[in-house]
Amino acid sequence: MHLEYTPEQHAFRAEVRAWMEAHVPKEPLVTLECREGYDQHVEWERTLASGNWGMVTWPEAYGGRGLDLIEWLIFEEEYFRAGGPNRANQNGIFLLGPTIMEFGTEEQKKRFLTPMAKGEVIWAQAWSEPGAGSDMAAISSKAVRDGDHYVITGQKTWSSRAAFADWGFGMFRTDPDSKRHKGLTFILFDINSPGITRRPIRQLHGDTGFAELFFDEVRVPVENCLAGEGEGWNVAMATAGFERGLMLRSPGRFQATAKRLVDLYRKHEAEAAPAAREAVLQAWMSAQAYAYNTYAVAAKIMAGGKIGAEASLNKIFWSELDRSMHRTAMQLLGAHAELKRFDDGAVNQWLEGYIFSLSGPIYAGSNEVQRNITAERMLGLPRVGAG
Amino acid sequence: MDMLLTEDQLALAETVRDYLAGTHGPEVLRRLDAEGNRDPAIWQGLVDMGLTGLLVPEAQGGLGMGLVDAALIAAECGRACLAEPLVDTAFVGVPWLLAQGKLDQLPDVAAGRVTLPLAHAINPWVADGEGVALKSVDPMRNLSASANDNADPHLLNLGALMSAAQLVGLADAMLHLAVEYAKIRTQFGQPIGAFQAIKHQLATCAVAIEFAKPVVWQAAQALQDRRASAAVHVSHAKVAATDAAMLTAETAIQVHGAMGYTYEVDLHFWMKRSWALSGAWGTRAFHLKRVDAAVLGGTLAIGPEHTFA
Numbered sequence: 020m021h022l023e024y025t026p027e028q029h030a031f032r033a034e035v036r037a038w039m040e041a042h043v044p045k046e047p048l049v050t051l052e053c054r055e056g057y058d059q060h061v062e063w064e065r066t067l068a069s070g071n072w073g074m075v076t077w078p079e080a081y082g083g084r085g086l087d088l089i090e091w092l093i094f095e096e097e098y099f100r101a102g103g104p105n106r107a108n109q110n111g112i113f114l115l116g117p118t119i120m121e122f123g124t125e126e127q128k129k130r131f132l133t134p135m136a137k138g139e140v141i142w143a144q145a146w147s148e149p150g151a152g153s154d155m156a157a158i159s160s161k162a163v164r165d166g167d168h169y170v171i172t173g174q175k176t177w178s179s180r181a182a183f184a185d186w187g188f189g190m191f192r193t194d195p196d197s198k199r200h201k202g203l204t205f206i207l208f209d210i211n212s213p214g215i216t217r218r219p220i221r222q223l224h225g226d227t228g229f230a231e232l233f234f235d236e237v238r239v240p241v242e243n244c245l246a247g248e249g250e251g252w253n254v255a256m257a258t259a260g261f262e263r264g265l266m267l268r269s270p271g272r273f274q275a276t277a278k279r280l281v282d283l284y285r286k287h288e289a290e291a292a293p294a295a296r297e298a299v300l301q302a303w304m305s306a307q308a309y310a311y312n313t314y315a316v317a318a319k320i321m322a323g324g325k326i327g328a329e330a331s332l333n334k335i336f337w338s339e340l341d342r343s344m345h346r347t348a349m350q351l352l353g354a355h356a357e358l359k360r361f362d363d364g365a366v367n368q369w370l371e372g373y374i375f376s377l378s379g380p381i382y383a384g385s386n387e388v389q390r391n392i393t394a395e396r397m398l399g400l401p402r403v404g405a406g
Numbered sequence: 407m408d409m410l411l412t413e414d415q416l417a418l419a420e421t422v423r424d425y426l427a428g429t430h431g432p433e434v435l436r437r438l439d440a441e442g443n444r445d446p447a448i449w450q451g452l453v454d455m456g457l458t459g460l461l462v463p464e465a466q467g468g469l470g471m472g473l474v475d476a477a478l479i480a481a482e483c484g485r486a487c488l489a490e491p492l493v494d495t496a497f498v499g500v501p502w503l504l505a506q507g508k509l510d511q512l513p514d515v516a517a518g519r520v521t522l523p524l525a526h527a528i529n530p531w532v533a534d535g536e537g538v539a540l541k542s543v544d545p546m547r548n549l550s551a552s553a554n555d556n557a558d559p560h561l562l563n564l565g566a567l568m569s570a571a572q573l574v575g576l577a578d579a580m581l582h583l584a585v586e587y588a589k590i591r592t593q594f595g596q597p598i599g600a601f602q603a604i605k606h607q608l609a610t611c612a613v614a615i616e617f618a619k620p621v622v623w624q625a626a627q628a629l630q631d632r633r634a635s636a637a638v639h640v641s642h643a644k645v646a647a648t649d650a651a652m653l654t655a656e657t658a659i660q661v662h663g664a665m666g667y668t669y670e671v672d673l674h675f676w677m678k679r680s681w682a683l684s685g686a687w688g689t690r691a692f693h694l695k696r697v698d699a700a701v702l703g704g705t706l707a708i709g710p711e712h713t714f715a
Contacts, residue, residue, distance in 0.1 A: 020408060020409060020410065020411060020474050020627050021407065021408045022407065022408075022409070022624070022627050022628070022631070022714050023714075024407045024714075025407070028407060036711075089407050089408075095710070096710040096711050096713065097710070099710045100709060100711045271710035272710075274708075274709055274710040274712075274713070275709065275710050278708050278709040281702065281708060284702065296698070299701075300698055303701045303708060304646060304697065307642065308617045308620065308621045308642075308646060309617065310713045311409065311620035311621055311623075311624045312617055312620045314407070314409040314713070315411075315620050318408050319410060322410055329616065332612060332613050332616045335609070335610075335613050336616075336617055387602070389609075390602075390606040390609035390610070391605060391606075391609075393609035393612050393613070394605035394606070394608055394612075395605070398581070398585045398608055399585065399589070400585060400588060400589065400597075400600065400604075400608070401589065401597050401599055401600040402600065
């Protein structure tokens with residue numbers, strides 16, 4: 020263990036900081052969950068790409084900078100220090116990208132990764148179905164092989180970004196006689212393909228971030244399948260590991276929230292409940308704990324290790340931390356908490372953040388499912404219903 | 407920048423874990439409880455492994471290792487609910503003497519001939535010292551009343567850090583005991599560990615422990631490096647480890663049901679040590695106040711760019 024940055028790492032931090040200070044929009048963007056905000060966020064993705072910051076850990080051949088995970092963490096810290104916007108392409112760069120890197124053919128890497136890093140193609144996920152939420156193995160949308168195409172019929176729901184995104188990825192049942200985890204295939208598709216209908220779903224905050232996707236005999240070329248036919252479950256588990264594990268929620272995001280919460284507490288200290296003070300300290304402590312853990316996981320991966328069931332612990336920790344920090348902020352704001360904009364016209368980002376934080380323990384596999392995974396795979400407790 | 411625990415560090419911790427699992431199991435705790443809680447043979451075994459000299463410089467007959475190594479071993483001592491005063495003497499007393507340049511006693515400590523009872527103003531007692539005996543709820547602790555006028559902050563930080571390290575080991579052990587019990591105890595026709603009500607509580611403990619550990623290792627490195635902010639990190643570690651251990655203790659007894667409330671089930675040894683160490687070397691409130699002074703008081707830089715401030 021050596022907790023000093025190298026001169027090169029300090030220099031890299033300075034480089035990121037200077038660029039972010041020059042480029043991060045001074046005013047917060049409109050929420051990503053509506054047309055106007057989505058367009059603003061896509062434009063930001065392209066600005067990032069113009070500085071070659073799209074996905075710093077990817078090889079240069081695929082639009083990255085070939086940096087290691089410590090440099091990625093430094094990048095993320097500076098990104099959130101500067102108040103960088105949410106990433107419109109997070110489903111692509113943090114989830115699908117690493118999955119393609121692991122399972123994709125050379126041709127797929129070239130075709131999909133570079134436009135992803137450059138923000139030219141924005142990706143939606145298409146995991147859930149009406150009958151397959153926490154129980155993802157219950158997927159029933161079909162992909163029937165017809166020559167060099169799959170013909171997809173079915174329905175996906177809660178598809179993040181699908182209201183506006185360009186491409187999507189998800190699992191489809193390619194073997195009609197298969198059950199549960201078998202016979203599923205991981206397929207990438209153009210959401211504008213003939214036969215796909217998107218129905219945006221109005222979310223808790225009133226905007227339309229995710230959507231239902233209806234597939235009516237949609238023809239998708241076989242080369243859009245990732246790994247082999249029938250390999251979908253293994254691929255999806257790797258993607259879910261990235262989602263819950265290292266990449267999706269870097270610590271900088273929570274450390275920045277904790278810092279803003281400290282500032283908010285100072286403003287409201289006179290009328291704050293004693294418990295709020297401890298909640299604020301807990302926020303800082305937990306965000307720091309999450310950062311140390313992420314640095315440790317990064318070091319482990321760099322030394323050749325892998326993320327296993329601890330991805331579930333991670334997901335439980337950051338999602339409940341985020342909710343708790345925003346809950347504390349709402350309590351501190353008191354009667355101002357309900358206002359969508361404060362008296363000075365500024366958007367109440369704590370309210371937006373609180374609403375979003377309520378989705379954290381649900382998406383990417385509900386925390387109940389994560390606790391089952393932790394109990395069964397890490398602690399070795401018997402599976403539900405086992406004798 | 408590298409948060410990795412090295413293969414050597416993990417291998418040493420594993421060696422100690424295996425050794426203590428083989429020589430200091432629950433049956434030994436029961437024997438010590440019944441027949442007197444110190445055993446020269448157990449102490450000699452620790453000496454023979456070199457653990458009393460872990461932090462003693464090589465020139466004084468030790469291994470010359472650092473606080474991260476010691477914290478990892480302290481966690482193993484917690485896991486085994488070790489009765490002997492190894493952590494106080496070798497991982498708190500030795501680095502404190504070293505910091506003051508007092509090297510005279512170190513060869514005797516390394517050789518296991520001397521233990522170091524530690525008096526500090528933060529504690530209303532001395533462990534394994536002289537004086538009027540005080541009775542602890544933990545049958546393995548030998549406390550005595552003492553006039554503690556030493557308020558040395560470095561000694562306090564070392565004591566708090568090593569308590570935190572033991573607490574994460576204790577928490578690990580209690581989680582393990584509860585998991586093993588939940589696998590074999592059958593009700594309603596299935597192991598109770600198959601019920602989600604049990605699983606989810608145990609998973610919550612696993613989360614608390616998993617995220618307390620890196621805080622403890624990071625604090626150990628901060629104190630090793632004598633970083634200006636080390637005290638805050640030690641306090642953070644003590645709070646996180648205390649919370650993880652207390653949560654796991656209460657969850658573990660609940661999972662054991664009425665059996666957990668008996669003296670027969672070994673869980674109580676670990677639970678009582680957790681209570682003891684939670685209050686030792688600064689309570690949760692004491693350490694939270696130090697975090698408060700740093701974070702809300704503004705003496706520590708906070709934010710994403712200050713992860714290792």
